[in-house]
Amino acid sequence: MALTLYNTLTRTREAFEPRDPERVTMYVCGPTVYNLIHIGNARPIVVFDVLYRLLREAWPQVVYARNITDVDDKINAAAQANGESIGALTARFTEAFHTDLAALNTLPPDVEPRATDHIEGMIRMIRTLIDSGHAYEADGHVLFDVNSMEGYGRLSGRQLEDLLAGARVEVEAYKKDAADFVLWKPSTDELPGWDSPWGRGRPGWHLECSVMAETHLGETIDIHGGGQDLIFPHHENEIAQSTCAHHGAEFARYWLHNGYITVDGEKMSKSEGNFFTLRDLLQQYHGEVIRLALLCGHYRQPLDWSPATVEQARSALDRFYQSLRNATDTRVADSEQSIPDDVREALEDDLNTPLALRHLHATATALNKATDPAERHRLKAELLGGAGLLGLLATPVEEWFRGAGDSDGPSAEEIDALIAERREARGRRDFARADAIRDDLAARGITLEDGPGGTTWRRSARAEVTGQQA
RNA sequence: GGCCAGGUGGCAGAGUGGUUAUGCGACGGCCUGCAAAGCCGUUCUACGUCGGUUCGAUUCCGGCCCUGGCCUCCA
DSSP: OOOEEEETTTTEEEEOOOSSTTOEEEEEOOOBSSSOOBHHHHHHHHHHHHHHHHHHHHOSOEEEEEOBBOOOHHHHHHHHHHTOOHHHHHHHHHHHHHHHHHHTTOOOOSBOOBGGGGHHHHHHHHHHHHHTTSEEEETTEEEEOGGGSTTTTTTTTOOHHHHHHHOOSOOOTTOSSTTOEEEEEEOOTTSOOBOOTTOSEEEOTTHHHHHHHHHHHOSSEEEEEEEGGGIIIIIHHHHHHHHHHTTTOOSEEEEEEEOOEEETTEEOOTTTTOOOBHHHHHHHSOHHHHHHHHHSSOTTSOEEOOHHHHHHHHHHHHHHHHHHHTTTTSOOOGGGOOOOHHHHHHHHBTOOHHHHHHHHHHHHHHHHHOOSHHHHHHHHHHHHHHHHHTTOSOSOHHHHHHHSSOSSSOOHHHHHHHHHHHHHHHHTTOHHHHHHHHHHHHHTTEEEEEETTEEEEEEOOHHHHHHHHO
16 A cells, blocks of 8 residues: 655655554544543544544555543642533543544544553653653653753754744743753642552643553554644653653654644634534534535645635535435445445545545445446445445435435434325326425435435435425 | 745645646536436636746746734643
C-alpha cells in the first residue's frame, strides 16, 4: 500500500512505512471527561477512524489507542459545581462519549486507557526524568526543564525565546524557565491525589499521554494524531517527556493534526461558547449525516459548521442510499463488498476524503445507469465497499428512508394502509383520490415513489417539510 | 511582536503547468396518469491582487491585500 501522510513534524507529505509491519501503532488524544463533546471534538475521532480502517486494510495488526483523561482540574471544578463525585462525573461523561461516538459509526479503539489507571507509570517516568536531569522539584511541584532538551519546540516550530516573548500568562516563581511545564503538582485533601516521592499530588496534563502510549504501544509509536490545537503545548511536551525518558528514542514517527471546525469562520471552542454538542446535533440529524459532513472537507482544512453544511451531507447520503434502493434487484453479501481502487487511492493520498467521495458519487451514478446484472452487482459491491472504508452506508436502506426526519409523523402501518388504498384507487383510475392520498401524506412529511416494484415511501428531510409549510 | 495555514464558479469542495473535478442549487428534456426517484443536457466565460519565470499559470517564484489560527485551557 502506498500511503502518504502529511507529517506535522517535517511539514511535508511522507510515504508511510510502519516501524514494524507486523504491528502498526496509532495513538489519538481522547477527551477529558467533564462534559459532552462538541462537533469539533468529534472531528479527529472520525478522521482517525477512517485512517484506522484504511490501515487495517493494509496491515495485519493495527493497535489503536485512544485515551480517556479522567483526572484534570476541569473535572474537579465541574464535579464541585454539580455537587457530584468525581468518579460519578467521569463515569457519566465517559459513557456519554461512547454513546455519541457509536452513533457516528466509529470503531472502538483497541485500547482505551484511563489516566487514573496509569499513575504508577507516571510516577516512574517522572523519576526517570529527574534522575536524568530533565526534571526538577520546586515548591512541591515537579517541572520539566525545557532547557535540558535539545530541540524543544521542533514540532510546533518555535524557539524558546519566542515563547517567552509571547507569554501571556504570569510565570510561576518556582519555574526556572517560563516554558517549563508541570509533571506533578500537589493536591489538597479535597482534591484527587496519589502518594508519590514528592508528596500527595496529581499529574500534569501532558504526562498521561506519554505514559499511556509507552504502556500500550511502546517507546516509539508510528502515528500520533489529534487536533491542531494540541500541537502546542500538548504534543510538544509529550515529545519532550517521552524522548527524554526514553534516552532519545523517537516518540512518534508521523504526527497528524486535523484542522478546526469553525462557526462563521471563527474557531469553535468551549471557552468561546460557539459550539454545538454532538448530543444536540444527533437529536436533529442521523449520525451518518454528521459523519459525512465531517468528511466532506479535507481533514487538514478548516471546516465551517452550519445548517447548510449538514443539509448538504444529508442530500449526498440520500443520493447514495437512493442508489442502493434502486438496486435491490442485486444482493451483495458483506463478504462480497469490494473497495474500488480509486477510492482507496484517494484515501491513501493523505486521506483525501472529498476525492474519495467524488469517486463514490461516480460509482453511484454508474450503478443507477447500469443494466447488466453482473455489472450492477459489481457496482453495488463497490459502492458499499468504498463507503464502508469511510464508515458510511452502514444503515439498512429502508431504515434510512423511513427513519429519517421527524419521528412524530404517521406510522408505517398507517402509511402502508394508505398506500394500499391508493393502489386500489389507481387501479380504478381514480387519480383524484390517489393524488389526494399522496398530497395528504406529503403534507405530513411522507414522500411516495411509484416504482416498477410498487410504491415505496420515505420521510422527507426536515428542511423540505419546513419549506413546504413556509 | 514571533510562527503557521488559507483565499477556486450561487453554495460546499478537490485538483492540475496546456484537455470535464464532484456534490448541492437553478433551468430544459426523457420517463411517469400526474408526481417522486433516476437518466440526458444546460447553466455560472471559477480559480484574491500586482508582477516574474514559461510557448503557455488557477497550478511555480516574489511583493501586496484579506481571512483564520497558535504563542494560555482547548480536538
